[in-house]
Amino acid sequence: MDTSQYLTIFIDESTEHLNTMSDYMLELEKNPSEKSIIEEIFRAAHTLKGMSATMGYHDMADLTHKLENIFDAIRYDKIMVQAEMMDVLFEVHEQLLAMVDDITNGGTGECDITRLVSQLKQLENGEKITTTDESAKQTPDGNKLLAESELDEFELSILNESKERGFSNIEITVELSEDCLLKAARTFMVFEVLEQHGEVIKSVPSVNELEEEDFDNTFSVLLVTKSPQEEIKKKLMKISEVKKVTTQSFSVSIYKKERQVEKKEKTDKSTKTNKTKQPANKSSGKATTKTIRVNIDRLDILMNLFEELVIDRGRLEQISIELNHQELQETVERMSRVSGDLQNIILTMRMVPVEQVFSRFPRMIRKLSREMNKDIAIEIIGAETELDRTVIDEIGDPLVHLLRNAVDHGIEKPEERKKKGKPEQGTIQLKAFHSGNHVFIEIIDDGAGINKEKVLHKAIENGIVQENQRETLTDQQIYELIMASGFSTAEAISDVSGRGVGLDVVRNKIESLGGRVSIDSEPNKGSMFSIQLPLTLSIISVLLVEIEKEKYAIPLSTIIETAIIQKEQILSAHHKKVIDFRGKVVPLIFLEDIFQIPTTSDVEKDEYLPIVIIKKGDKMAALVVDSFIGQQEVVLKSLGKYLKDVFAISGATILGDGQVALIIDTNALVK
Amino acid sequence: MDSIDLVNEKAIVFQLANEEYVIPVRHVGGIERLHPITRVPQTKNYIKGVINLRGVVTPIIDLRIRFGMEPKEHDESTRIIIVHFNELEVGFVVDGANDVIDITKQSIEPTPEVIGSVKHDYITGVVNLKERLLIVLDLEKTLTNNDFQEVQQIKNMEG
Numbered sequence: 001m002d003t004s005q006y007l008t009i010f011i012d013e014s015t016e017h018l019n020t021m022s023d024y025m026l027e028l029e030k031n032p033s034e035k036s037i038i039e040e041i042f043r044a045a046h047t048l049k050g051m052s053a054t055m056g057y058h059d060m061a062d063l064t065h066k067l068e069n070i071f072d073a074i075r076y077d078k079i080m081v082q083a084e085m086m087d088v089l090f091e092v093h094e095q096l097l098a099m100v101d102d103i104t105n106g107g108t109g110e111c112d113i114t115r116l117v118s119q120l121k122q123l124e125n126g127e128k129i130t131t132t133d134e135s136a137k138q139t140p141d142g143n144k145l146l147a148e149s150e151l152d153e154f155e156l157s158i159l160n161e162s163k164e165r166g167f168s169n170i171e172i173t174v175e176l177s178e179d180c181l182l183k184a185a186r187t188f189m190v191f192e193v194l195e196q197h198g199e200v201i202k203s204v205p206s207v208n209e210l211e212e213e214d215f216d217n218t219f220s221v222l223l224v225t226k227s228p229q230e231e232i233k234k235k236l237m238k239i240s241e242v243k244k245v246t247t248q249s250f251s252v253s254i255y256k257k258e259r260q261v262e263k264k265e266k267t268d269k270s271t272k273t274n275k276t277k278q279p280a281n282k283s284s285g286k287a288t289t290k291t292i293r294v295n296i297d298r299l300d301i302l303m304n305l306f307e308e309l310v311i312d313r314g315r316l317e318q319i320s321i322e323l324n325h326q327e328l329q330e331t332v333e334r335m336s337r338v339s340g341d342l343q344n345i346i347l348t349m350r351m352v353p354v355e356q357v358f359s360r361f362p363r364m365i366r367k368l369s370r371e372m373n374k375d376i377a378i379e380i381i382g383a384e385t386e387l388d389r390t391v392i393d394e395i396g397d398p399l400v401h402l403l404r405n406a407v408d409h410g411i412e413k414p415e416e417r418k419k420k421g422k423p424e425q426g427t428i429q430l431k432a433f434h435s436g437n438h439v440f441i442e443i444i445d446d447g448a449g450i451n452k453e454k455v456l457h458k459a460i461e462n463g464i465v466q467e468n469q470r471e472t473l474t475d476q477q478i479y480e481l482i483m484a485s486g487f488s489t490a491e492a493i494s495d496v497s498g499r500g501v502g503l504d505v506v507r508n509k510i511e512s513l514g515g516r517v518s519i520d521s522e523p524n525k526g527s528m529f530s531i532q533l534p535l536t537l538s539i540i541s542v543l544l545v546e547i548e549k550e551k552y553a554i555p556l557s558t559i560i561e562t563a564i565i566q567k568e569q570i571l572s573a574h575h576k577k578v579i580d581f582r583g584k585v586v587p588l589i590f591l592e593d594i595f596q597i598p599t600t601s602d603v604e605k606d607e608y609l610p611i612v613i614i615k616k617g618d619k620m621a622a623l624v625v626d627s628f629i630g631q632q633e634v635v636l637k638s639l640g641k642y643l644k645d646v647f648a649i650s651g652a653t654i655l656g657d658g659q660v661a662l663i664i665d666t667n668a669l670v671k
Numbered sequence: 672m673d674s675i676d677l678v679n680e681k682a683i684v685f686q687l688a689n690e691e692y693v694i695p696v697r698h699v700g701g702i703e704r705l706h707p708i709t710r711v712p713q714t715k716n717y718i719k720g721v722i723n724l725r726g727v728v729t730p731i732i733d734l735r736i737r738f739g740m741e742p743k744e745h746d747e748s749t750r751i752i753i754v755h756f757n758e759l760e761v762g763f764v765v766d767g768a769n770d771v772i773d774i775t776k777q778s779i780e781p782t783p784e785v786i787g788s789v790k791h792d793y794i795t796g797v798v799n800l801k802e803r804l805l806i807v808l809d810l811e812k813t814l815t816n817n818d819f820q821e822v823q824q825i826k827n828m829e830g
Contacts, residue, residue, distance in 0.1 A: 304725075304726040304727065305726070307726050308725060308726045550709075550710065594712070595712035595713070596712055596713070597712070637727075637728045638728070639711070639721060639728055639730065640721075640727075640728060640729065640730055640759070640760060640761075641758060641759050641760075642730045642759045642760075642761050642814070643711060643714065643718070643721070643730045646711055646712075646713065646714060647712075647713045648712075648713075649711065649712070652709070652721060652728045654723045654726065654728070658707075658723055659707050659709060659723065660709040660720075660721050660722065660723050660728055661709065662709065662711065662712075662721075
């Protein structure tokens with residue numbers, strides 16, 4: 001069967017399913033008993049298996065088949081979700097992503113998967129979690145409570161005896177925080193506290209398992225003690241990374257009764273938790289919207305056709321005014337309104353939520369922070385913010401870079417954070433929001449911040465700035481030095497970042513998209529990288545100006561203001577014409593000369609010169625034009641492959657009269 | 672070479688000064704009357720600028736200037752031939768375009784030693800068709816921005 005025609009669909013859909021899978025897997029980690037999540041993952045795995053088998057990608061089918069088995073087993077309570085299981089599952093997911101990537105690039109998606117398959121098999125059979133302790137041969141269950149475990153005769157007799165002697169039997173359940181790194185150490189500390197107060201009769205999971213960190217985040221112990229429950233609870237809570245402690249008296253007689261009705265109760269319990277969790281999950285769950293896939297090329301064609309319509313609309317408006325025919329005018333007006341709405345829809349069709357890019361970051365941060373023994377939570381705000389498709393495609397890499405940077409250089413190691421009196425878990429905030437014609441993406445970490453002195457020292461050492469500039473640089477300017485090329489402040493080169501290339505690449509990329517990166521930082525409070533991006537690359541606001549008979553467009557984003565100056569105001573400095581603009585010396589740029597515009601009128605130029613003040617970073621320049629036409633939203637077009645690298649021209653646009661106007665690249669004019 | 676593969680195919684005939692040239696139809700996107708041309712500053716002199724071709728900004732090359740001929744005022748018969756070649760889309764300004772002919776491979780002859788004003792660099796061969804001499808244009812070389820003609824001018828000045 002020839003499957004090549006289905007290849008793009010296959011790639012699109014498997015990427016989508018893999019994304020769903022990872023979303024739900026992250027969810028599952030927080031919520032291991034939630035059946036509806038497991039169902040979703042099972043469904044995704046099942047579909048993937050079917051698709052890859054049909055397409056003949058056997059390794060992928062194999063892997064997904066095993067994955068499906070696992071979730072099937074979880075679904076029917078044969079095995080339970082555990083931390084190390086999640087690690088394997090995430091690894092499988094990565095592997096699948098790599099396979100799809102390979103297929104996308106024309107490969108076969110083949111890969112050595114024997115290790116993963118055998119691991120999955122082990123998980124499926126519950127082998128990894130088989131208990132070593134004789135007394136705990138129950139179903140492997142990370143969350144099991146003591147009440148459900150079995151006590152042997154010996155243990156029961158101790159419990160009975162202790163009661164007679166005036167000791168109380170307490171069942172204590174300790175929950176460690178999810179991101180606890182050294183679980184064994186924490187449990188050791190817990191046991192130390194417990195042993196000061198009495199004797200631990202039993203623990204579930206067994207002490208061995210606890211030492212090997214072979215448990216989820218929760219464990220329970222039976223303590224025989226004379227101390228009151230509250231006191232023990234308080235002491236335990238003082239241990240860091242202990243999230244929750246519940247205590248409860250343990251009665252042997254009740255225990256015996258419970259054992260008999262346990263089976264029934266267990267089923268009751270699971271339905272109950274399901275019921276309570278369902279509504280909360282629904283509200284946070286993703287609303288599935290009805291969509292169809294449209295090739296982006298078709299959207300471009302649609303856009304082009306629409307632009308032509310706009311040009312004709314302009315003509316029609318002109319004609320109807322000239323003819324002064326009322327009915328015609330009304331019809332044209334209505335048509336203009338409708339096409340205005342149409343324009344909005346076409347533009348929004350090209351917009352996609354930044355979530356598309358953001359969705360892979362939680363997984364990435366999780367992996368990175370584990371690799372680096374850091375404890376980092378990522379918080380995503382405003383993932384629904386929309387950006388033009390073309391921008392979205394480009395910002396992924398710069399964001400990955402900045403996030404890696406935050407993990408590597410920003411957030412400190414847990415011990416260090418503790419010393420500084422900060423919570424051991426670091427937080428990276430990824431925030432997207434609209435503001436005016438721009439979208440801002442901010443990456444905020446609560447890490448060490450940028451060391452100004454170190455940055456300056458390094459910059460001077462690398463010859464990026466001169467020693468004598470030290471005093472004149474503002475804080476912000478110093479921070480932004482880290483984006484200069486050939487700069488890296490990492491003391492040790494790590495796998496993640498710090499090869500001396502990177503941040504300058506980020507800055508270049510963002511600037512090529514018409515955006516800007518700014519940095520702010522406070523020592524020991526953290527840093528913020530703020531990226532400002534244009535809403536869309538295809539439509540920009542410009543100021544149209546006329547020079548002789550030619551029209552040019554200047555992007556509004558680069559304009560500070562417009563002014564009209566008198567000829568007498570022009571000064572000369574170093575054979576260059578400058579003006580004094582609000583106390584600053586600004587060089588004049590005569591577009592007529594730069595663009596070699598042929599002079600058609602013999603009339604001597606006016607006493608007054610209209611100028612447009614533009615900026616590039618902190619530098620300014622004044623463009624001399626003949627007249628301002630006005631502000632307009634225009635569609636940015638490229639000059640085509642034949643005309644690349646035209647000096648000071650970034651593109652072209654088509655005006656209402658059908659003529660082409662060139663868009664000035666002001667960055668090339670300011671030196 | 673793409674232009675040589677003229678095996679029994681149709682070609683557009685256009686006029687440039689006193690000579691007739693051919694371009695295979697498969698490279699031609701259309702023949703347009705003159706559009707208003709927007710000048711693009713600081714480009715080669717033969718690049719007249721860009722036009723709005725149904726929403727696509729298309730560069731325009733004046734073939735007369737490209738081949739070092741005398742420029743001519745554009746008039747009623749001036750045409751723009753839209754050419755697609757190697758993912759490039761450009762328009763050629765020519766004096767006139769009004770014929771489509773069939774060309775067979777056999778009819779293409781190697782370039783004679785001396786022919787007209789166009790240098791051999793832009794030519795892949797000639798077609799002798801019933802007393803008409805048609806020049807087959809080498810699109811690749813025509814669209815490469817080498818400054819053959821500028822060099823030629825300098826030589827002339829020196830000479």
